[in-house]
Amino acid sequence: MKHDMQPFVEGCAAMKIDLSKSQLADFEAYLSLLLEWNQKMNLTAIRDPKEIMVQHFLDSISVLKLDIVRDGFNILDVGSGAGFPGIPIKIMCPEISLTLVDSVQKKTGFLSKVIERLKLENSKAVHARAEELARQSGMRETFDMVVSRAVAELRVLAEYCLPFVKLNGCFVAHKGPGAGEELEQAENALKILGGKWMETRLMNIPFSERIHNLVFIKKVNKTPKQYPRNVGKPKKSPL
Numbered sequence: 001m002k003h004d005m006q007p008f009v010e011g012c013a014a015m016k017i018d019l020s021k022s023q024l025a026d027f028e029a030y031l032s033l034l035l036e037w038n039q040k041m042n043l044t045a046i047r048d049p050k051e052i053m054v055q056h057f058l059d060s061i062s063v064l065k066l067d068i069v070r071d072g073f074n075i076l077d078v079g080s081g082a083g084f085p086g087i088p089i090k091i092m093c094p095e096i097s098l099t100l101v102d103s104v105q106k107k108t109g110f111l112s113k114v115i116e117r118l119k120l121e122n123s124k125a126v127h128a129r130a131e132e133l134a135r136q137s138g139m140r141e142t143f144d145m146v147v148s149r150a151v152a153e154l155r156v157l158a159e160y161c162l163p164f165v166k167l168n169g170c171f172v173a174h175k176g177p178g179a180g181e182e183l184e185q186a187e188n189a190l191k192i193l194g195g196k197w198m199e200t201r202l203m204n205i206p207f208s209e210r211i212h213n214l215v216f217i218k219k220v221n222k223t224p225k226q227y228p229r230n231v232g233k234p235k236k237s238p239l
Helices: 006-014 021-040 049-066 086-092 105-117 152-166 178-185 187-193
Strands: 073-078 097-102 125-126 143-148 167-176 195-203 212-219
Touching: 006 212, 021 049, 021 086, 049 086, 049 167, 049 195, 049 212, 073 086, 073 125, 073 152, 086 097, 086 105, 097 105, 097 143, 105 125, 125 178, 143 152, 143 195, 152 167, 152 178, 152 187, 167 195, 178 195, 178 212, 187 195
Parallel strands: 073 097, 073 143, 097 125, 143 167
Antiparallel strands: 167 212, 195 212
């Protein structure tokens, strides 16, 4: 199905993000898959194509404005859901390696289909809980960058994500208007987990009236072996 991708094209131009014809074609194919699969399973509550372009696609690639993604980066998206922000980042930066993690098997099935359909190289979807995956060899402290738009408060998200980040790597969380308050509450968690807050950037997402913040955290110390705690514990009793 053809879609009017003009809002996305205009949004990228407004954000000064270069968009090639092949990248635009990938985003259109991704949009079609998302709308098709969303009819049979709940991938996103947003069903309007323009709103998907704005609230999902443009919001996801806003991380590129931090100018920290590099070719060859090994990036992990925790709680990826329908693939945000990982897949849009991969489309824009094809030279990265991407791992998408979600605890819902139907969602990782969708992510695998997107990877196959868009021919995204060095990309994979993993069905797992972050608390368990972070204890596997080859996963812990191996990623240059971990990103997440998962719905969890920052101190909980930090316990899920920071164990995957290599020393001097970074963790970037997409947050709404409560970013400052969540950051204050996460101060102890970041200290324990080896993270250091570097910046909170308010992002201007074209056509969106929502508040979009990116919280940028650097990994300055190794995460103690006991973290993340067992499944459910981070959320039940945050650090």
